[in-house]
Amino acid sequence: MIFDYLSTVDIYRGFIKINSYIDSVVSNYKNYQLNFRSILKKEFDLICRYMNPHGIVSLILSDNIDTPGQSNLFLSLFKFEEFHYNLRSLSLINLNQDSILLINNYFDMFTNLSSLTILNIISEVPSKLFYIYPKLNRLNISHDWLFSNKLSLMQLEYLIISNRCKSNEFETIINRCPKLISLNICLERDIRININGLTSNLSRLILNMSLYQINIIELKEILNCFPYLIYFEIECRSDLDLCDGYQWEIFISNKLFYLKKFFFKFQLISTIILNINGIEQILKSYSSYFWLKEKQWFIAIEWGQRLIYSVPKFSCQSADRNFRPPIHTTINNENIFYDNINALALWGETNYKFRYVKELWLVDDPLMINIFDVIDLNKIETLIFVSSNNNLSIDTIFNLISNMKNVNSIQFFDIPLSLIEYKKRTFIIRQIHSIELNKELKSLSFIEILNKIFPEIQRLNMKIKSIEDIRKILNSFSEYLSNVCFYCNTSNILLTREYFEKIIGHTNFTYHIDLNSITLWIGIEYSSNSTESLQRKSIGCFSWCHRRKSLLK
Structure with a gap:
């Protein structure tokens, strides 16, 4: 069905109110996947106006800084138990405690839920969460929430633990999840891992042990428990023994027959002293037929950083014009390193080509740089102005952005003087939907220019x-403005909802104030017809809102 290839917003915008038959098809479609993370308020409103809870298979709720109060608003519009019919995947990100407690009342109803993500939530572990643990196939959760009970997760196959675990809990995870095939875990530095005698069917293992120093013997003991690994990735601190390609070749050939992907980043301890001959010996150990031809696994050594890592997995992703690939590497194609760069700071000319840059930091006038030869401008998504270069004209800025077909976000560390002095309304650039100003403006008149x-x-x-700047800024910007964050000291500020209502001119918004920021999530002002529609929705769930308040008392 064509709906399988469209977002929920595109479906509602494109097919609602064409005729009654298509309206019925839209309403009865059973594979909607709702991702409310960083969503515009007007798109959130559109979805909530037409959504049938029985058709939702995936739901992501987020109270992140750019969507404050989203979960409270969503739970005031819908009865959460209505989603139990078809929901397969649920993600709760940065939700406030009230919302978590409310959702907790219905965890036991979600019999079809197979995937659960709970991130960055400061709350007691919901009491009914354990009803769905044994049914889950995928779980992404914090260490504290996972180990708050001793239930076995008999159906779990994919597990991500979002914060650091103790090393001795590694064994507990393996024992509690007998069907686990993928584990992504971060281990804190404490006692030595001891999982001797265990055997697991794990086929994918990601270990982040960046605070943990481990030697080759200890790591082999861990890997002996996972003979069916297909994918293995590790970051850790190490001594030289862990960097011996010959030892790895023998061990993998004898113990890890199925391994197809092996990525590592070894941070060598500072006491190691190595000359050029030692570096060449390490490179040689990773230059056998096994590494270069059979597996096609390549490495690089940056001795100044005391790093040995897999290429291109752990290659540098940000650079400036002085970037050079590592000298010591087992791969002959330097383009691999340039193609891995997705953020580039550019000033002056360079003879190297960066083909996949998405974020461009512009320091000099692009007319002084061979920019068209260096990067593919159509790949740029974010443009960052670092300098208030006196020579950067408005024509140059306009022509540059016009050649970036996919750029939609601009950041200013310094405002180009040509923009500050811009008076005419000759240039209009509609493709830019996001602006970030990293310094306080000397004059708010620049907001009107923007x-x-x-x-x-x-x-x-x-x-x-x-x-006082908030009123001027919000009044200056267009009706499209939705996700707003003002950074300032709010310790002595007392702002009410009524204050923002007077500025915005309607009530369709949420807001949040903390010590360093004021965030607003602004929808559009409804016409009388659409307001009636929302009122009918609110009337339908009035008893639910009342009951919700009583549940939280």
């Missing part, structure tokens, strides 16, 4: 001097 040049800004992040 809105003239970029009239469809949806996301705004900026530093302000005082709360």
